[in-house]
Amino acid sequence: MKNRITDLRADRGWTQADLAQRAGVSRQTINAIETGKFDPSLPLAFRLARLFDRKIEELFLDDQ
Amino acid sequence: MQALNEMKGTARLALWTGAWTASVALATFGPRHLWDLEQPVASWAAVALNLAVGVGWIIAITRYLRVIDELQRKIMLDALAVTLGVGWVVGFAYVVADAADLVANEGTDGIAALTGLMGVVFMIAFFVGRIRYR
Numbered sequence: 025m026k027n028r029i030t031d032l033r034a035d036r037g038w039t040q041a042d043l044a045q046r047a048g049v050s051r052q053t054i055n056a057i058e059t060g061k062f063d064p065s066l067p068l069a070f071r072l073a074r075l076f077d078r079k080i081e082e083l084f085l086d087d088q
Numbered sequence: 089m090q091a092l093n094e095m096k097g098t099a100r101l102a103l104w105t106g107a108w109t110a111s112v113a114l115a116t117f118g119p120r121h122l123w124d125l126e127q128p129v130a131s132w133a134a135v136a137l138n139l140a141v142g143v144g145w146i147i148a149i150t151r152y153l154r155v156i157d158e159l160q161r162k163i164m165l166d167a168l169a170v171t172l173g174v175g176w177v178v179g180f181a182y183v184v185a186d187a188a189d190l191v192a193n194e195g196t197d198g199i200a201a202l203t204g205l206m207g208v209v210f211m212i213a214f215f216v217g218r219i220r221y222r
Contacts, residue, residue, distance in 0.1 A: 045090075045091075048090040050157050053157050055222070062159050
């Protein structure tokens with residue numbers, strides 16, 4: 025699933041490690057989500073949306 | 089906080105894994121090197137200890153799965169699934185071969201080899217998962 029996390033994270037000047045710490049996951053998880061290798065669970069997707077002050081559908085794009 | 093919990097969980101799991109391995113060694117080599125084979129009470133105590141520590145190890149694994157984050161959990165569960173599949177298939181192949189009198193070595197050699205194989209398969213599957221999601 026495509027997402028805009030890399031861009032939104034860069035806008036805030038956060039590293040992957042910064043975002044991982046705020047979201048309560050590992051840096052590897054953030055990297056895997058950003059590269060589209062791993063789709064997060066709904067709770068984590070909501071957490072990420074809250075961190076970026078966006079709706080989930082603004083973060084994750086349906087690529088089907 | 090998450091990282092600290094994961095580190096604690098990893099350390100706890102490593103301790104239980106070490107304890108289980110030590111209890112297997114005690115139950116396996118104890119009857120020959122630490123006490124006489126004619127002392128079944130000591131041997132049964134070692135087997136009971138091995139089972140008890142094994143239960144603790146299983147609990148430690150399930151708790152560890154709850155502590156780690158969702159990607160790590162997926163990598164771990166994928167590796168465990170591959171390990172279970174290999175153990176199941178190879179284990180049944182061994183049983184079938186043994187029933188057909190194709191197995192030369194009787195006794196615990198086959199079981200020891202199977203558990204060793206499962207350990208190696210788990211480590212390979214785990215590291216493949218880590219690399220896949222790197």
